[in-house]
Amino acid sequence: MCAGQWRLRGFPKWPIIGASIAIAVAAAGVWLFGQLRLASAAPLGVQLSASAQRGQQVFQLHCAACHNTSTHVKYGPGLAGLFEPGGPLLPDGVDYGGRLPNGQEINPASVAEWLRTGGRGQIGVMPPVGLGMRDTEIADVIEFLSGLKQ
Numbered sequence: 001m002c003a004g005q006w007r008l009r010g011f012p013k014w015p016i017i018g019a020s021i022a023i024a025v026a027a028a029g030v031w032l033f034g035q036l037r038l039a040s041a042a043p044l045g046v047q048l049s050a051s052a053q054r055g056q057q058v059f060q061l062h063c064a065a066c067h068n069t070s071t072h073v074k075y076g077p078g079l080a081g082l083f084e085p086g087g088p089l090l091p092d093g094v095d096y097g098g099r100l101p102n103g104q105e106i107n108p109a110s111v112a113e114w115l116r117t118g119g120r121g122q123i124g125v126m127p128p129v130g131l132g133m134r135d136t137e138i139a140d141v142i143e144f145l146s147g148l149k150q
C-alpha cells in the first residue's frame with residue numbers, strides 16, 4: 001500500500017527530471033557547437049601564427065620607422081606583397097624586375113641576407129638592421145612579412 005502510493009506519486013517525476021536533463025544537455029551541446037564554430041570559422045584567415053605574432057613585434061621595433069605593412073611608401077617601400085610574384089609595390093620609376101634592390105630573387109634566405117647587409121637602391125639606403133637581430137627574430141619577421149598580401 002505504502003509502496004504503491006510512493007510509486008504513484010513518485011514515479012512520474014523521473015521522466016520529467018530526465019527530460020529536463022536531456023534538454024539541458026542538448027542546449028549546452030548546441031551552445032558549445034556554436035562556440036566551436038565561431039572559434040574555428042572567424043579568425044582563420046586573420047589569426048597570425050605564434051612566429052608571425054613575434055615577427056609583428058620585431059617589425060614594430062626594427063622596421064616600422066621606415067616601412068609600412070601596406071603598399072604605401074614611408075621611407076622605404078611598403079612591404080605588402082613582398083613574397084608575392086613581382087614583389088612589393090615600388091614608387092613610380094623604380095623597378096627591380098621583381099627582385100630585391102641588390103638583384104637577388106626575393107625569397108626568405110635572400111631577404112634574411114638583405115636585412116644583414118642592408119644596401120642602397122634607387123629609393124635610398126637601408127641600414128643593415130639585421131646585424132642587431134637574433135636569427136630567430138629574423139625568421140619571425142620574415143614569417144610575418146610572408147603573410148602581408150597586396
Ligand code: HEC
Binds near residue numbers: 099121122124127129
Ligand atoms: C632606416 C630605415 C629603414 C629601416 C629601419 C628598415 N628599412 Fe628596409 N628599406 C629601407 C629603404 C630606404 C629601402 C629601399 C632601398 C631602395 O630600394 O632604394 C628598403 C628596402 C627594403 C626591402 C626591399 C624591398 C624591395 O624593393 O623588394 C626589404 C625587404 C626591407 N627593406 C625590409 C626591411 C625589414 C624587414 C626591416 C626591419 C627588420 C627594415 N627593412 C628596416 C629603409 C629601412
